Amino acid sequence: MTADIRATVVRYLDLVANATSGAQIAALYAADATLEDPVGSPARKGTDEIAAFYEVLTTRRRTTELLAVRVAGSEAAFSFRVVSGTGAEQSVIEPIDVMTFAEDGLITSMRAFWSPADVRRGA
Amino acid sequence: MTADIRATVVRYLDLVANATSGAQIAALYAADATLEDPVGSPARKGTDEIAAFYEVLTTRRRTTELLAVRVAGSEAAFSFRVVSGTGAEQSVIEPIDVMTFAEDGLITSMRAFWSPADVRRGA
Numbered sequence: 183m184t185a186d187i188r189a190t191v192v193r194y195l196d197l198v199a200n201a202t203s204g205a206q207i208a209a210l211y212a213a214d215a216t217l218e219d220p221v222g223s224p225a226r227k228g229t230d231e232i233a234a235f236y237e238v239l240t241t242r243r244r245t246t247e248l249l250a251v252r253v254a255g256s257e258a259a260f261s262f263r264v265v266s267g268t269g270a271e272q273s274v275i276e277p278i279d280v281m282t283f284a285e286d287g288l289i290t291s292m293r294a295f296w297s298p299a300d301v302r303r304g305a
Numbered sequence: 306m307t308a309d310i311r312a313t314v315v316r317y318l319d320l321v322a323n324a325t326s327g328a329q330i331a332a333l334y335a336a337d338a339t340l341e342d343p344v345g346s347p348a349r350k351g352t353d354e355i356a357a358f359y360e361v362l363t364t365r366r367r368t369t370e371l372l373a374v375r376v377a378g379s380e381a382a383f384s385f386r387v388v389s390g391t392g393a394e395q396s397v398i399e400p401i402d403v404m405t406f407a408e409d410g411l412i413t414s415m416r417a418f419w420s421p422a423d424v425r426r427g428a
Contacts, residue, residue: 184420222378250384252401252418255345259401259418261373261384278375278382280403280418295375295382295403297307 184253186287191251191260194281194289198264199246204237205229212288219294220277242266249276257282274302307376309410314374314383317404317412321387322369327360328352335411342417343400365389372399380405397425 190210197207208229211217217226217235226235244266251260261278277296284290313333320330331352334340340349340358349358367389374383384401400419407413 184422220377221380250399250401252399252420252423254343254418254420257344257418259382259403261401276373276375278373278384278401280382295377295380297375297377299307300375 183256183283187253187256187258187281187283188251190283190287190289191258191281192248195246195248195262198236198239199244201236201240203240204233204235207236207239208233210289211292212284212290215289216291217293219292220296221293239266243268256284270304272304275300306379306406310376310379310381310404310406311374313406313410313412314381314404315371318369318371318385321359321362322367324359324363326363327356327358330359330362331356333412334415335407335409335413338412339414342415343419344416362389366391379407393427395427398423 194210201207211229211232213229215232217232226232244264247263249261249263251258257280259278259280261276263274263276265272265274267273275296277294280293281289282291317333324330334352334355336352338355340355349355367387370386372384372386374381380403382401382403384399386397386399388395388397390396398419400417403416404412405414
């Protein structure tokens, strides 16, 4: 299960960088999954709300890099870098995400730890 | 609250490195707090069980280093390095911990993401 979870985290960050629709990323989630990004904000629930959340991403140029991943039980915590936009519009953020997984490998919840103070602006 | 949470995380890692009793670390926790280390193992609950968990640490030489901390709402996720023992007995682990906090700044829960495969042995 640990290897499957690691593979899903890698696939997730690949899609966060390269997906052309929010639905492609939402397909990694279980149908009734929840998403809380950032932690403390209202949770989105279900495929449609999760796809809509990621749809916004797909309009911007962006790259992702996995910094560290720790798998324990059926959960994972991982830190990663997202660079989005270009030039003066560029922003860099390094969140820590926590995900839980179902037996079939689908993501059942995602919670993203970051705050606006963690965003770096400019090239 | 963000500054208070960051300060508690720093204080926590200082005590994980330097406390002379488990009770000193348990004092950062609320009376009915829970501790799950690693995630997926049975949770310890309350000051006595939490103090007993940390007591084991205090018998070994160890250092800690905060690598990254992200505060969101009344929670924090942070990655850190723990080096314990010396020479051939040395082990290095870099967990990602998630903590929740009460209004008064005490830790209400801690969950540690790591697995035995993440432990590096030897100097």
